[in-house]
Amino acid sequence: MDPSEVAQNAIDAAARGSFLALVALGVALLFGIMNLVNFAYGEVILAGGYAMLIFTTWFLDASVWPLLIIWTVVVAIVFALAQERLAFRPVRHADPTTMLVTSFAVSVLLVNIAIVVWSGLARPVEIGGVTLEQFTAGEIRIRKLDVITLGAAAFLLLSLTAFLKRTSLGIQMRAASEDFRMSQLLGVPANRVIATAFFIAGILAGSVALITVGNQGSSSPGMGLFPLIFGLVAVVLGGMTSLIGAVVGGFVLGGLIVGLEQGLATYGMERFRDAFVFLAVIVMLVFRPQGLVVGRAIRERV
């Protein structure tokens, strides 16, 4: 590979990685606070996607993109908070299996509502030329959307870090995700930290929806599933227990995907990319079952 090709692939991998890191963060945040693997998280992304469809068909066109972004993120936040309030709060004290089944039920319900309203087919979303625009620098072509993705991810990661490190609510969130019961014993309100986790997850899901629709130019009932599955894999890769792990997992997975695409293309086997991705993840977990980043202090000191 010549240097420009390497640079090209690195940019691709970084863009994919930051996309997956955003999804993984949302998944890891809810898992950390509630021990909930929320399969319906994909449908928060879905809600954001159809919010974009509604915006561009009924209200305004995508040229007022700041409004489109705000609208999409707000809808995703509302959906995330509604999931918490209506579906998960009533089963909060039930065992993890019950919560898991609940999240499946919510996921299936929302996907089917989307199918009933907008059909099972992908519906094009008119978002203008951003999908196609490119910067060129010598041999390297950079998609504008990848730059936006990287920038958005960097902004969200830095803001989230600042929030978690610098604000009281952020410290309460970290405490609750390490030891929920103890945080309650100190007076941290359970409802507040859980709602905040869903709120942040909503922001992340809205951003993921914007990027997804930007990439595929359409909204479809299955659009939440791909990010969710790969986001879950990224979280597992990262070790399940830390947000940094989720981000690292997302970037590693992004690199893996781009690497495999390149490698497999040489043999005309791109179709098997996902099989190889999962195989690589399984192999990694055999050798390092605790994931890439070990979060929760496993060693109790006496």
Added chain:
Amino acid sequence: MLAIENLVVRYGSILALRGISLEVNEGEVVGVIGPNGAGKSTMLMASAAAIPVAEGDIRFEGETVLKERPEKVVERGISLVPEGRHIFHRLTVGENLELGATTRTDAAAVEEDRARVFELFPILKEYLGTPAGKLSGGEQQMLAIGRALLARPRLLMLDEPSLGLAPVVIDRVFETLEQLRKTGMTILLVEQHAERTLDLADRVYVLRTGSIELAGTPEDLAGNPQFEKAFLGFV
């Protein structure tokens, strides 16, 4: 101040507390001792409104704490240092302490209380920016107590603060409790170290298999043959 009345707690089919009654008056240090599985931790967790209660009542300053959320109970003035300390390993010592003051709104008074905690445990001040998981067991226990004090509790409940600590460190913990008692703090202390608890407490209850077996002043109990046989001989 705290009145537990005919408290029954079940875990599924396990009867952990079989109708116990216990009282802590303002300014008192009350000890509860008993063997493993007696229900001591259960009693404290119920008083902190952290687990559901089947029957009976727990009143703090005349009003029930049942059906209250745990965070509300902290606000009302009960703090629990639970068994096993439960400090947040990944957070710094400073952040752990800040969390202790979650329910406080009086920033200036919190600052005073922080200073007082550093007087009590100077070591914490040195480790402010260190992840709490790096502290030794004894230091973690001091952090757990300091953190609880930052809520400015009117009733401090401690669950086996000496658990897993070396004898010198245990001495240090009991010294601290003695200092707190001198400030007039009301303390409900669960312990397995019978002798040390008798030295510190104004009154002691003995809990066994979910029932109060004995109760009285340290002098009463020290002279009680049943108690001596069960606890003091082996210490």
